[in-house]
Amino acid sequence: MTDVVEILQRSGGSATFAQLRGFASGRTIRRALAEGRIKRVAKGVYALPVDASPLTVARAHGGVLSHESAAQQLGLDVVTIPLKPHVTIGRTKRRRTTRLPCTLHWSDAPELDGATTPVRTVLDCAQNLPFGEALAVADSALRNGLVSAEELLAAAIAGRRPGRARAIKLIEASDARAASALESMLRARVLAAGFGGFVPQYVIADGEFFARVDLADPKLRLVLEADSFAYHASRDALRRDCRRYVNLAMRGWTLLRFSWEDVVLDPDWVAVAVTSVVRGGPARRQNPLKRAA
Template sequence: MDIIPARPMLRADLRAQGVTGDEIDRARHAGRLTSVRPGAYLRSDDERLADPEARHALAARAAVRQHGAVDGAASHTSAAALHGLPLWRVPLVRSHLTRPGDSGGRRTTYLHLHRAELDADEIVLVDGVRVTSPARTVVDLARTLPFEQAVAIADAALHQKIVTTGELERAVARAGGARGLPAARRVVAFADGAADGPGESISRVRFARAGLPRPELQHVVLDAAGRFIAQVDFWWPGRAVVGEFDGKVKYERLLKPGQNASEVVYREKRREDAVRATGSPVIRWDWRDLDDFADVVTRLAALLTP
């Protein structure tokens, strides 16, 4: 097989270029070709296949071509993936499409076809693919996903400045009597674009559920002379308590050319020492702590209780 696609291609496209069905199957069995969804293929060494969210976006692109006709658009989780929004612990097996109409939706192993009207301004093009707008996408997911996952998506959309709070509020208002609107209102009211990543968003939800005071986000800590020391993830001004979520992505983002992770960890330790020197206690947690947040809550409550 001479044609190994660098972008998702449908079986019909490959056949139209002269590739036989047997050649496609042999390339798959040889590990040179990978199916991103039934009937859509990509070269197996494409690095996007190793990232679940990127792979979901690839599958969504193919699904729009297979099932979107001319009036449909990638929606829900598929739209979020194409917009580059985080899908923390969201199932990614099915591609989601929305097409106009009030009946005829269906759900199969690899496809969830939604039936709903889409106004012209609720559809945008992402690399040539019809996708629900960021506001419509966030509200659709806020109606249908658990609160934590929906908040992480809404926070990210605001943080990336692909949507505004006003646009989200208008998207909720125009959704009319759609199922799940009370949940969507709660998500939009809670969303905060200052949260820098899903770990911080999930932590915010856990604070609220534990009854802890709402912290300030991305607070700048200064020394006694007013000089910059650090920008911290969470700050409780009443007790001058600092909270820091440690994610692997954070350290990778802090790497400068020629640096390794150990240098960044050392620099972070110096930074934390400087924050502590101002009299502010620092509480840290990471992804593992999100599975059982009780210890973090206990440590924070001890510092925040008068």
Template sequence: MLSDYLRDQDGVITLAQARDAGLSQRAVQYRVRTGRWRRCAVGVYFVDDRPFTDAARVRAAVWGHGPLAAASGLTAAWWQSLTQFAPNKHEVTVPRDSHGRPHDGTRVRRRDLHPADVIEVRGVRVTAVPLTVVEAAVRRRDGAKLLDSALQRHVDLESLWRTHLRNKGRTGAPRARRLLQAASDGARSEAERRILALLRGAGITGWKANYPVGGYRVDVGFPSAKVAIEVDGFAFHSGAQEFQIDRRRQNAIVLRNWQVLRFTWLDLVEYPEKVIATIRAAIAAR
């Protein structure tokens, strides 16, 4: 039984599990004292005959903060294969009244999670996919890509909104709301209004909205500079047919010697200065 625990749990074991496998507390202490086991936290050990992998770190981090702790944020995203790389510092959410202190390599968030927002994956409590997505997306500069990828494969927009509204007081909630708005069906028209407002606010002239180029209409066109601005939506709204049409459209515009700049709704909200700087550079170069 001990070998099964260690094999299935990346070399991490709790004191309760060790006792179930037939070891006394004295036997566990002997293994720690002789260096065969490493103590990660109270009642959590790592058998030091193998690499201390990212998976082992996650198990030790979560189990070390008690039975009601759950991996969250980018840690939960990696554990559920929503991201490729484990974060350097693991995020663990514990109940508000938890008295434990953070361990090395962990970031503790104190919040009472709704039962619907917690699941168990491979023996570790983690935030459910919808909450994981809305929390992890705000931890990354490319959070819109993470959200878009999850919408294409794992969750729907309605479940993300429900989860967001159920957890409005959490860290990063305002940015999560902006990301979800960007993913909503009406975001494109709102983005078009925002780009026009940005151009007016920056005092940039010489543009026309919905300008015809090559049989198509671009969101904003600078006829003299031959620069087109397009606002992109989220990929999960688009199928293969829309993808092909969009590429044919851009090719037709480029073949008429126009430069195409593409921005997302998130670009316009989060990085308006960079958007304006890019547009200024493009029209000045032409």
């Protein structure tokens, strides 16, 4: 008989009583529970005595991970981690009683290994998340080969739920070439500002120079790059970076660099900066009250 703790570790930190009984006796399970080596998180659901993982929360509620929680489970990019796991329960299923918090959804969602399928996950995010955050999920699903653009578009067109038009628009904008969630968010910002010519991971090269940039519009000769906090690991890296940007300028390209805070927390700044450069003069931020109206 296998140790109960080992069974739970192999099962992602939780399992139902029926699943445990396939490897251990009822007496062994009860002893592990009495010794505090495992804990009951819902009727018939047991877990390791640590903070519950999102997968454990989903099992405790009798559902599966969905939306951005499913995206995380599937290894997809998410811009922000939800405070509580998103869990979807079948319409005809009864919710289990548990104290583990979650954001609950009711739907007959196709599932795979404790989470909604990649196609359903992308569509859920497309219909419920802000455009940029949903685009990051869709881009990474395409990049990782979990779905194809044709599959996503067909599923979005066939959908009958609210948000169908929104999902179709997002799928049409998704691109497997995007290299990161922050880059996807940056592309979403410029799309929202009316600039549709930016190409992800664009290559600029000649006989003496090669660069692959986050986003570039060949007609505007404009490059956009999304920089993380620890971008330069050494003095040499900083020097190479400076030389790269000077080489771009020498070849007639204008470069705009944006931080995580610029892209995620201040979307107006991206639109103002790109618009200013394209028009050749300072652009004003839109009045927040007018924008809200």
